[in-house]
Amino acid sequence: MAALVEALVHVVHAVLAGMWLGGVAFTTLVVSPALKEMKWSVAERMSVRSVIGRHYARVGTVNLVLLAGFAVLDGVLGGMGVVLYVEYALIFVLFGLTAAHGAYFGRRLRELAAAEREAWDEAEARERAGRRRSLQRVSFGVSMANLAVSAAVAVLAAGW
Numbered sequence: 001m002a003a004l005v006e007a008l009v010h011v012v013h014a015v016l017a018g019m020w021l022g023g024v025a026f027t028t029l030v031v032s033p034a035l036k037e038m039k040w041s042v043a044e045r046m047s048v049r050s051v052i053g054r055h056y057a058r059v060g061t062v063n064l065v066l067l068a069g070f071a072v073l074d075g076v077l078g079g080m081g082v083v084l085y086v087e088y089a090l091i092f093v094l095f096g097l098t099a100a101h102g103a104y105f106g107r108r109l110r111e112l113a114a115a116e117r118e119a120w121d122e123a124e125a126r127e128r129a130g131r132r133r134s135l136q137r138v139s140f141g142v143s144m145a146n147l148a149v150s151a152a153v154a155v156l157a158a159g160w
Contacts, residue, residue, distance in 0.1 A: 017157035046113040
């Protein structure tokens with residue numbers, strides 16, 4: 001019976017890691033590029049992206065918390081090893097990347113897009129657009145780091 005519980009916990013752990021990776025990949029590689037193709041203003045795209053992000057955060061946060069919990073449980077039941085400690089560290093990094101992305105980048109990009117639209121003249125609008133694009137590049141880098149760390153967590157969770 002203990003072996004069955006251990007196996008079940010491991011499977012749930014691996015599935016949660018795959019779900020997390022799938023969600024990050026989908027939002028980064030599908031949603032963001034699709035929104036970029038929309039013929040809306042930058043402010044409208046940022047607003048839509050923000051709404052999607054808030055909705056996804058509810059699901060993603062639950063997924064990430066469950067992933068962390070099942071990773072710990074998997075380690076307790078299956079024996080703590082160096083691979084699990086690495087995975088724990090990477091999950092901790094995911095919490096940080098995710099929190100930074102949602103709390104800072106999403107809010108700040110939305111504010112910059114709105115400020116760009118409300119600029120008094122063309123020069124001010126260009127300056128604000130430049131700041132927004134610069135922050136978008138950093139945000140994209142954080143998203144790519146999140147994707148890479150998420151892939152590593154999924155591989156480790158699967159036990160490879």
